[in-house]
Amino acid sequence: MYVICLAKITLFPVYFFRDEDLRQMKEGVDSYFAFYQLIPLASIRNYLHEGALLQLIGNFLLLSPLSAYIEIFTRRKWKTGKKIALLAFVSVMIEALQFLFNVVSGFPARTADIDDFFLNTSGAVLTLVILVLFRKMLRNHEHFKETLDSLFYD
Numbered sequence: 001m002y003v004i005c006l007a008k009i010t011l012f013p014v015y016f017f018r019d020e021d022l023r024q025m026k027e028g029v030d031s032y033f034a035f036y037q038l039i040p041l042a043s044i045r046n047y048l049h050e051g052a053l054l055q056l057i058g059n060f061l062l063l064s065p066l067s068a069y070i071e072i073f074t075r076r077k078w079k080t081g082k083k084i085a086l087l088a089f090v091s092v093m094i095e096a097l098q099f100l101f102n103v104v105s106g107f108p109a110r111t112a113d114i115d116d117f118f119l120n121t122s123g124a125v126l127t128l129v130i131l132v133l134f135r136k137m138l139r140n141h142e143h144f145k146e147t148l149d150s151l152f153y154d
Contacts, residue, residue: 060120
């Protein structure tokens with residue numbers, strides 16, 4: 001369900017227009033239409049300047065559920081670096097697909113943005129770090145609890 005929602009949020013809808021309709025839409029507003037944004041921190045500054053905190057927070061949290069799923073399903077099998085690499089790869093693929101859909105359709109429904117990559121990946125990595133720390137805290141807590149139990153009940 002999460003993957004379907006992620007695809008809907010980041011990739012769809014994809015618009016296809018006839019060349020004439022596309023020319024009319026772009027007439028006089030060429031600077032508005034952007035297929036990509038490669039200037040680091042430009043979108044983040046814009047979000048902060050325009051008060052678009054929901055956009056900023058949404059991009060930061062977008063891959064957090066994926067971090068949780070990866071941590072749950074690969075906990076003892078994968079090292080943290082491999083998990084982070086997968087999260088970064090997913091973020092790159094989202095931006096690459098957005099760019100590809102824009103080019104193929106001729107209409108930038110979504111802008112492939114370097115800041116989205118930074119926000120998605122950093123939010124996912126932070127979630128992963130929190131989950132790993134939480135798991136270690138629980139493990140230590142269980143060990144502590146077992147030690148106390150053995151002192152009082154053995």
